[in-house]
Amino acid sequence: ATYLTYLGVRVLRELPVVAAVAGGSGGAPVATSARPWLRLLQGAGVSGLNPKGLLVLVVLLPQFTDAAGSWPIPVQLAVLGLIFVAACAAVYTVVGYGSRTVLRLRPSAMRIVSRVSGAAMIVLAAVLVVEQVVHLTRG
Numbered sequence: 001a002t003y004l005t006y007l008g009v010r011v012l013r014e015l016p017v018v019a020a021v022a023g024g025s026g027g028a029p030v031a032t033s034a035r036p037w038l039r040l041l042q043g044a045g046v047s048g049l050n051p052k053g054l055l056v057l058v059v060l061l062p063q064f065t066d067a068a069g070s071w072p073i074p075v076q077l078a079v080l081g082l083i084f085v086a087a088c089a090a091v092y093t094v095v096g097y098g099s100r101t102v103l104r105l106r107p108s109a110m111r112i113v114s115r116v117s118g119a120a121m122i123v124l125a126a127v128l129v130v131e132q133v134v135h136l137t138r139g
Contacts, residue, residue, distance in 0.1 A: 001125040008121030016110045057081055
């Protein structure tokens with residue numbers, strides 16, 4: 001809760017900055033704009049190291065397998081995992097391009113999103129503390 005509060009306060013105190021984007025209105029291209037494959041690899045690495053992916057594989061996907069099916073269970077899990085990865089890639093791509101479009105049209109949107117995010121972190125931290133206090137006083 002303390003770390004979440006720290007992050008929330010930090011997000012609220014620091015003003016977000018819109019980075020220059022290649023092809024933008026008068027802005028110079030950013031060094032990473034010339035290397036889209038590097039950004040793709042970085043994004044895949046971050047997503048691949050996220051424990052959420054392992055949880056999906058271990059908890060969610062097995063319930064969609066069929067032990068009596070013609071494909072072995074590991075193959076079924078691999079296919080389902082690839083479908084999950086493709087769906088995540090599609091969603092992240094749409095969100096990324098949509099965010100870029102919104103930020104180009106309305107740079108003030110980033111300030112709004114930052115303020116809402118910072119406030120949400122602080123509220124969530126408070127909820128976590130209250131939840132633990134209630135649990136400790138009852139138990």
